[in-house]
Amino acid sequence: MTLKSKDLLGLKDLTKEEISLILDTAKTMKYVLTTNNKKTPHLQGKSIITLFYENSTRTRLSFELASKYMSASAANISASGSSVAKGETLIDTGKTIDMMGSDVIIIRHPMSGAPHLLARNVKASVINAGDGMNEHPTQALLDMFTILEKKGSLQGLKIAILGDIYHSRVARSNIWGLTKMGAEVSIAGPSTLMPSGIEQTGVKVYNTVQEALIDADVVMGLRIQLERQKKGLFPTTREYSRFFGIDEKRLRLAKEDALVMHPGPVNRGVELSTFVMDGEQSVINEQVTNGVAVRMALLYLLTRRGSSENSN
Numbered sequence: 001m002t003l004k005s006k007d008l009l010g011l012k013d014l015t016k017e018e019i020s021l022i023l024d025t026a027k028t029m030k031y032v033l034t035t036n037n038k039k040t041p042h043l044q045g046k047s048i049i050t051l052f053y054e055n056s057t058r059t060r061l062s063f064e065l066a067s068k069y070m071s072a073s074a075a076n077i078s079a080s081g082s083s084v085a086k087g088e089t090l091i092d093t094g095k096t097i098d099m100m101g102s103d104v105i106i107i108r109h110p111m112s113g114a115p116h117l118l119a120r121n122v123k124a125s126v127i128n129a130g131d132g133m134n135e136h137p138t139q140a141l142l143d144m145f146t147i148l149e150k151k152g153s154l155q156g157l158k159i160a161i162l163g164d165i166y167h168s169r170v171a172r173s174n175i176w177g178l179t180k181m182g183a184e185v186s187i188a189g190p191s192t193l194m195p196s197g198i199e200q201t202g203v204k205v206y207n208t209v210q211e212a213l214i215d216a217d218v219v220m221g222l223r224i225q226l227e228r229q230k231k232g233l234f235p236t237t238r239e240y241s242r243f244f245g246i247d248e249k250r251l252r253l254a255k256e257d258a259l260v261m262h263p264g265p266v267n268r269g270v271e272l273s274t275f276v277m278d279g280e281q282s283v284i285n286e287q288v289t290n291g292v293a294v295r296m297a298l299l300y301l302l303t304r305r306g307s308s309e310n311s312n
């Protein structure tokens with residue numbers, strides 16, 4: 001089995017079988033990461049470009065390390081240090097990268113749909129590393145991988161996603177992915193940060209974080225995205241933390257063995273208290289490690305797909 005599309009643009013478009021394939025492949029890659037010699041020849045001769053129009057630590061570095069661990073040539077372009085700053089369009093930039101023989105372009109962009117536009121205009125595979133408020137599929141895949149590692153299955157698990165749902169591409173990708181894999185997703189946050197019609201995606205919407213937390217197997221906090229808010233959608237971060245933050249007392253509403261997750265970066269003491277963030281139930285550090293394994297799996301599957309097509 002292989003992935004149907006040349007690109008990975010969102011989990012909305014993937015089947016349950018394709019998600020399982022990526023997660024199974026990531027398991028093998030995680031094993032590679034635990035060995036003394038992380039170098040594999042799987043991407044030898046391949047060229048991987050990260051094209052980031054927004055800041056990133058985890059996503060960009062993990063793609064870069066994944067490429068290097070698998071013996072690809074990897075390079076990064078950031079909008080501020082490239083001809084984008086001189087006014088070059090996304091399509092022209094993409095075509096320029098394509099013409100240099102790139103096999104995979106990984107893009108993060110503030111506009112929803114930018115990776116889709118790029119994918120239609122280049123031969124290379126395109127991976128969405130976060131587009132506006134739309135999707136962040138590789139984050140959701142690493143989140144699902146982390147839950148699977150700890151819980152064994154996603155089927156029937158109760159996942160509470162809490163906070164700034166409106167601006168969160170992580171929440172959207174997780175909702176598409178987790179519901180496809182049979183999990184029950186509950187969401188809660190400020191009413192000003194709740195997208196209208198979100199219940200149509202199959203999630204349960206609660207008025208308070210306390211209600212969403214009851215008996216949860218997984219508690220996922222989200223970063224409040226001040227950079228995407230043109231007007232104040234909640235009074236202060238202090239108020240936000242008081243009503244919507246996850247502290248020790250609120251966490252006790254979830255199951256005793258509930259996992260605490262966050263895509264990072266965390267606003268410490270706002271979305272999660274320091275006790276919860278650094279506590280025994282937190283798997284935030286494992287999420288970071290698993291990001292490399294999942295991105296190795298994706299690069300492997302997308303580049304392999306190309307070579308099996310060529311050999312037919």
Ligand code: CP
Pocket residue numbers: 055056057058059060130139263264265
């Ligand atoms: N979770 C996430 O996308 O983090 P970065 O912005 O650091 O890549």
